[in-house]
Amino acid sequence: MTLSDLPTPALILDVAKLRRNVRRMADAVRRNGVALRPHMKTAKSIDVARIALAGQAGGIAMSTLREAEYFAGHGIRDIQYAVSIVPDKLARVAQIQKTGARITLITDNVGVARAIAAKGAELGATFHVLIEVDCSEGRSGVLPGSEDVLTIGRILHDSPNTELAGIMTHAGHSYRCRGLAEVEAMAETERAAAVAAANRLRAAGLPCGTVSVGSTPTALYARSLTGVTEARPGVYMFGDMFQAQIDSCSVGDLAVSVLAAVTSHRREFDRLLVDAGALALSKDRSTEFVANDIGFGLVTDIDGKPFQPQLAVARVYQEHGQVQGGTGVPFDAMPVGSRVRILPNHVCMTAAMYDRYHVVDSESGDARKVIAEWTRANGW
């Protein structure tokens, strides 16, 4: 099977670019002397995890219990479930732990901390819990200086069925940074919030083994991670058009694309249609507020080379993508039935529309040859 005969639309993963991206992040995190805990919410694939874990300690982060079951089933033993736990999910967590994996949970809520302790006793389970700190994004977490840090810490430390595992935070707002100086400052904000909360736990006589931070931009560009024990970036493995514009990678680094076929020519409107629409690309519009808004994806030829001048998927319907260029669509180079690839805005969203990757290797002799199919653990 090659890119010329795969059914379209299909999700394509270039393993050569994946390997390069993984090495770059591993080097960046090693330079700061902390462990790398790859966040698998983007890739949701054991094959990708094995590449991301080469030379690392072996722990991962993830964002659904479905992923936890999947990765534990594939032998990963150190799993951080990096989304606020609710008590209803604890029985399933205990079930996964019985298979030998250690799941680390997170919470930012005193009531939930008490419920975890109670549920642990009820189930005869031990739950390992990090306190989530808000490092000024304003999403989830407690403020590092809040009384809640200590209250949650004491509940988790004092209860026989919970372990206070430490502190975690996530600078999701690093995606709003423009330029290296802003990212470096954000990385320091993230580090400082996590370390401040950790130090407050320790000053109160509580343990704090883990101090976990991480987003792709801050993990790449942090100047110091003093006091931090691990970084948890995820999207760096693949990159996307948004990450390329906030300098986490270049367009040439993007490892994931959507293979699509041209389905209609509308010369009277200077548009054509491809069979990758809202379901095949997602409706993510991350590039809306960066310099180069590429709509729902940047169009390249079948070998991944962007058209010049640039062509974008300007509009999507459920199964139609409408392609338009600023300066004319090259219809003759793109006959109906021919194939293109589309680089996504936000790869976490686009990849989630597919149950598998079709893997190619752009550094091999045949960059169009599909060398493997890797499945994804979608859903919850």
Add this chain to the structure above:
Amino acid sequence: MTLSDLPTPALILDVAKLRRNVRRMADAVRRNGVALRPHMKTAKSIDVARIALAGQAGGIAMSTLREAEYFAGHGIRDIQYAVSIVPDKLARVAQIQKTGARITLITDNVGVARAIAAKGAELGATFHVLIEVDCSEGRSGVLPGSEDVLTIGRILHDSPNTELAGIMTHAGHSYRCRGLAEVEAMAETERAAAVAAANRLRAAGLPCGTVSVGSTPTALYARSLTGVTEARPGVYMFGDMFQAQIDSCSVGDLAVSVLAAVTSHRREFDRLLVDAGALALSKDRSTEFVANDIGFGLVTDIDGKPFQPQLAVARVYQEHGQVQGGTGVPFDAMPVGSRVRILPNHVCMTAAMYDRYHVVDSESGDARKVIAEWTRANGW
């Protein structure tokens, strides 16, 4: 299992509302004397198709070959693949036809018409093809008065391995209509374009058995469908917050919702988080340009009753939905761990994030009881 113990997030389908929505559309289409061909791209479920087909001729429309295989495998014999075919997909179409289903294809391209004829000869298959007409939306299709209508018609009629099945069009831009008068006018535009193209085929001595139109608004409100043979609406089965605002249904008719749990309180920002984010709701923003923009979904209690004043999912991250109200979040009514339901912007997109429906019946004695699980045929 009930809505209180289902793992969250989960896709909930109220079969009582589905049945009511199906009856309403069946009545509307029958009034105009045409056949109803339910478009299954929204539901992608044989269980839903069986309800939508009660009392109908038995044909469906759909939008992926995966759906075609699934529905053919469940015994549906008359399937319209209502997205422009490309030659590469014809071998798979022929394969499905061998199981006894008749697949009707669509094209708007002379070159593709020739390729279908050639591929039919090569495969020893007969392909049934409708000519897609653009009724002024500007998406796919040929203009009804264009020479292409006749050229494609002749190729399909003259080739031994293709059947010219007729004309189809889709007034997707009916979603931009506001108010009954505009929808009625759009329905007439859609009808007139399809009938004009059909009459041109006939005047040229070509057959035109099928004249197919349809979007949910135009199928519901068309004043006349003279000359049309069938309507192909789809989203009417479920409805969504966008359809409710363009008067295709009311909020009380919405049959599909996402069950979610409250995961964090952020009283300092007057926000809370739920475990339904960008993947659980999709990033569709259809309500952005209608009167009541509900962000990524309208929040209701576990029984489907909207909060007063209105609460919306204002922002989404991959697994977090951030809920904000204009006038304050009722934190005490929504403790961490409690459950809500979220009514989607655009149900075709939201439902596609799930592999199954959990079915409830709001007209039964126990509206929270999950009475069935119905699977969906996602992907391509």
